Amino acid sequence: MATTKKSTKKKVTQTDIITAYMDYVLEHGGQPMTVYKFCKDHKIEEQEFYNYFGSFKSLRQHIWVALYDSTVATLHKDKEFDNYPNKDKMLSFFYTMFGNLTANRSYILFVLQEHKMMLKNLDQLKELRHKIKAFATELIEAGNDEKTYKVTKNPVQIFSEGAWLQFLFLLKYWMDDNSPAFEKTDVAIEKSVKAIFDVFETTPLESILDFGKFLVKENFAFAKAN
Secondary structure, three states: OOOOOOOOOOOOOOOOOOOOHHHHHHOOOOOOOOOHHHHHHHOOOOOOOOOOOOOHHHHHHHHHHHHHHHHHHHHHOOOOHHHOHHHHHHHHHHHHHHHHHHHHHHHHHHHHHHOOOOOHHHHHHHHHHHHHHHHHHHHHHHHHHHOOOOOHHOOOHHHHHHHHHHHHHHHHHHHOOOOHEEEEEHHHHHHHHHHHHHHHHOHHHHHHHHHHHHHHHHOOOOOHHO
């Protein structure tokens, strides 16, 4: 009686597909024409692709979510992270997130500059926006729980949206940053987070002026260089 051999083919993971896609985009200067061709070139069953992603659009959005998830996982490797003040949690989040972006800088820069219409490039950040707003919401609600009077509590919707706009500002700043090890982005992160949390604490003037001076200095230097 003949025996049936078990298949030894390695299971294709979500990470395998993401890595193959990012490599393809950088090597060919754009996304594959079809899922069929992409799978054929990488010896992936088409169904294996669709087990994880419904389209290239959903894959592109998930890459940003994967960067976010990796960031949060790294943060929670520090057993003391949950005990950090909210300001330090946000600082750690941005430092770690932009560290992950830097590790994938070639891909990030390409896909954010692929189309002349910036809004079309930002469409891939749709799911990331929900993630960052949710992260900020947790911090804001935790801060509000510590406040006795309702009038001193921060409006969650406004400040979570503010955190998202802060990320977009830092993302653009990082894209244009030519300093060694992107050290100017680190300064921008520190000053912007300090300004945001000083607003939370209703003592914003000194911090906002400091952040404003930093932006003016950097914009002046950029204009002078160009």
